[in-house]
Amino acid sequence: MARQERAIQTRERLLSAAAEEFDANGFLATRLIDIAERAHVTRGSLYFHFESKADLASALAAQQYESWAQYVPARRKQGYHGIELLMLFAHDLAIGFRDDVASRAAMRLIKEAAHVEATLPTPFEGWITDVKALLGEARDLGEIGDTIDLGQVSWVIVASIFGVQEMGDQLEQRQGICERLDAMWLYLLPGLGITHAEAYVDRMIAAA
Numbered sequence: 001m002a003r004q005e006r007a008i009q010t011r012e013r014l015l016s017a018a019a020e021e022f023d024a025n026g027f028l029a030t031r032l033i034d035i036a037e038r039a040h041v042t043r044g045s046l047y048f049h050f051e052s053k054a055d056l057a058s059a060l061a062a063q064q065y066e067s068w069a070q071y072v073p074a075r076r077k078q079g080y081h082g083i084e085l086l087m088l089f090a091h092d093l094a095i096g097f098r099d100d101v102a103s104r105a106a107m108r109l110i111k112e113a114a115h116v117e118a119t120l121p122t123p124f125e126g127w128i129t130d131v132k133a134l135l136g137e138a139r140d141l142g143e144i145g146d147t148i149d150l151g152q153v154s155w156v157i158v159a160s161i162f163g164v165q166e167m168g169d170q171l172e173q174r175q176g177i178c179e180r181l182d183a184m185w186l187y188l189l190p191g192l193g194i195t196h197a198e199a200y201v202d203r204m205i206a207a208a
Helices: 003-029 032-039 043-049 053-068 071-077 082-099 101-111 124-140 150-172 177-191 197-207
Strands: none
Touching: 003 032, 003 043, 003 053, 003 101, 032 043, 032 053, 053 082, 053 101, 053 124, 071 082, 082 101, 082 124, 082 150, 082 177, 082 197, 124 150, 150 177, 177 197
């Protein structure tokens, strides 16, 4: 195996191990030695790739943000657009938070960012921008009215999605997160002027 390929694999193992540790223990309680042991590498190898625990947290968050950024394009390639694409984007975020340790670790790092001695990019601004663009698309398609304040609604939708994730984590160990998200849409969609919210939710469930 070429040296460069081994280095790439080692880095990926370290990021994966860090996700497990950050998800389970949070930033402050996670130790670099535990990450190295979980990844089956030496401390020296860890420091070759990452200067500090904060550097590792920043890299993990950045990697996960790039993964989240692929959700909308991937669904668009499947032929979805407008409100359905928006709903599937929220669904994919929720499923990732429920099932993917890297998503959960990144979200926990966001909440603990004040303790991380590195700049962590936030996904919320990007999500608000994405949601606003999808709402604009829905408006152009005639799914929602022209008088809706897209900026305000985008903020509310992103806050609602994150709230479903956070409360689902604390109260239900994330097990009912999809059902809670469905209920969220049943109440939010009529506020956008959509009179057949149940049909949209049913189609989203079938597509998911």
